[in-house]
Amino acid sequence: KNEVEQSPQNLTAQEGEFITINCSYSVGISALHWLQQHPGGGIVSLFMLSSGKKKHGRLIATINIQEKHSSLHITASHPRDSAVYICAGRISNIGNEKLTFGTGTRLTIIP
Amino acid sequence: KAGVTQTPRYLIKTRGQQVTLSCSPISGHRSVSWYQQTPGQGLQFLFEYFSETQRNKGNFPGRFSGRQFSNSRSEMNVSTLELGDSALYLCASSPNHGQLDGYTFGSGTRLTVV
Numbered sequence: 001k002n003e004v005e006q007s008p009q010n011l012t013a014q015e016g017e018f019i020t021i022n023c024s025y026s027v028g029i030s031a032l033h034w035l036q037q038h039p040g041g042g043i044v045s046l047f048m049l050s051s052g053k054k055k056h057g058r059l060i061a062t063i064n065i066q067e068k069h070s071s072l073h074i075t076a077s078h079p080r081d082s083a084v085y086i087c088a089g090r091i092s093n094i095g096n097e098k099l100t101f102g103t104g105t106r107l108t109i110i111p
Numbered sequence: 112k113a114g115v116t117q118t119p120r121y122l123i124k125t126r127g128q129q130v131t132l133s134c135s136p137i138s139g140h141r142s143v144s145w146y147q148q149t150p151g152q153g154l155q156f157l158f159e160y161f162s163e164t165q166r167n168k169g170n171f172p173g174r175f176s177g178r179q180f181s182n183s184r185s186e187m188n189v190s191t192l193e194l195g196d197s198a199l200y201l202c203a204s205s206p207n208h209g210q211l212d213g214y215t216f217g218s219g220t221r222l223t224v225v
Contacts, residue, residue: 045203098167103153
């Protein structure tokens with residue numbers, strides 16, 4: 001079992017819909033990151049969270065430390081939001097810190 | 112300002128050879144991290160360098176190594192290439208160590224091992 005799990009794996013929605021992507025982790029983390037990867041491979045760092053909630057434009061990220069769960073929400077979705085969204089946990093172990101990635105959620109927004 | 116530059120963009124190598132990939136960070140950024148992305152394993156963290164020192168390391172064999180120069184440019188080397196090393200290799204730079212928030216990713220080097 002992966003230490004960081006994402007769901008759903010694929011998500012197709014109509015333009016304007018509210019989107020939720022979930023990320024759960026089974027180990028302690030110091031931070032949780034959300035990344036966006038467009039076709040062609042370019043990756044953009046969206047958020048880093050250690051607690052609470054962050055908002056940037058139409059994107060909102062939340063984290064519940066006790067439940068080991070984070071969500072990424074997109075309001076008023078648009079075709080340009082079509083991308084793969086990846087969460088990553090920053091895990092510390094004996095002085096070494098490494099990022100462990102979820103498998104990604106492929107989001108397709110239909111006009 | 113210029114983004115993170117990775118060279119080359121594409122590379123084809125033969126099994127058993129070695130390869131060196133380069134990453135030039137954004138000017139002023141001192142931290143560079145490397146990642147491997149494959150269809151089967153997804154994104155995996157390789158290592159992170161800051162001030163010419165490896166700070167963090169993922170779970171890759173010793174065939175994967177890296178270094179960082181005094182101008183913060185970084186190189187990644189893979190020796191004795193295997194077919195499974197075929198992947199997109201991404202680097203990211205950040206002003207400081209340990210902060211993915213504020214990281215900027217390069218476009219990657221796509222390595223094919225035949």
